Amino acid sequence: xxxxxxxxxxxxxxxxxxxxxxxxxxxxxxxxxxxxxxxxxxxxxxxxxxxxxxxxxxxxxxxxxxxxxxxxxxxxxxxxxxxxxxxxxxxxxxxxxxxxxxxxxxxxxxxxxxxxxxxxxxxxxxxxxxxxxxxxxxxxxxxxxxxxxxxxxxxxxxxxxxxxxxxxxxxxxxxxxxxxxxxxxxxxxxxxxxxxxxxxxxxxxxxxx
Numbered sequence: 001x002x003x004x005x006x007x008x009x010x011x012x013x014x015x016x017x018x019x020x021x022x023x024x025x026x027x028x029x030x031x032x033x034x035x036x037x038x039x040x041x042x043x044x045x046x047x048x049x050x051x052x053x054x055x056x057x058x059x060x061x062x063x064x065x066x067x068x069x070x071x072x073x074x075x076x077x078x079x080x081x082x083x084x085x086x087x088x089x090x091x092x093x094x095x096x097x098x099x100x101x102x103x104x105x106x107x108x109x110x111x112x113x114x115x116x117x118x119x120x121x122x123x124x125x126x127x128x129x130x131x132x133x134x135x136x137x138x139x140x141x142x143x144x145x146x147x148x149x150x151x152x153x154x155x156x157x158x159x160x161x162x163x164x165x166x167x168x169x170x171x172x173x174x175x176x177x178x179x180x181x182x183x184x185x186x187x188x189x190x191x192x193x194x195x196x197x198x199x200x201x202x203x204x205x206x207x208x209x
Contacts, residue, residue, distance in 0.1 A: 015099020
């Protein structure tokens with residue numbers, strides 16, 4: 001029971017590391033939550049502080065998710081039951097995402113958790129992460145909306161997981177379904193802006209508008 005508590009708490013604390021807030025305040029003297037979309041995530045950091053800070057935050061946030069999900073090996077060190085290990089990774093990864101969205105180190109005001117989710121998915125299934133990432137990149141390159149790329153990738157992830165598992169349902173499929181719901185929920189403000197035509201467009205070659 002002790003190792004369970006330590007791993008669950010560790011996953012939440014890892015997710016709660018507010019990289020966007022800390023980098024913005026310590027290196028730029030800016031709290032990204034007071035600018036742009038107001039979210040403490042990689043996208044808003046990219047928009048407010050620029051590409052260098054944005055990609056650093058992206059990397060750190062993805063690493064948080066990967067590390068949190070990987071804590072499952074402490075619960076099942078021999079990894080004899082791969083399906084059970086996958087379930088523990090999913091639970092710990094989901095806790096890390098919640099930590100990113102509601103970080104204890106930043107007044108429970110964080111980001112949307114997309115980069116952290118990417119790290120979790122890499123720990124669960126690298127092929128699923130790759131296909132979702134490629135879909136995200138393709139969607140953003142066509143629409144220039146990061147929010148659309150994030151939501152579409154999340155919504156398609158259950159189908160991709162279903163296909164990767166040879167058209168069989170496993171815990172990864174259910175995780176992807178939960179992720180799709182969470183991503184839509186955290187992007188509800190973006191959906192309103194998209195409907196109103198006021199959502200920020202994204203381009204690497206110039207500042208987002």
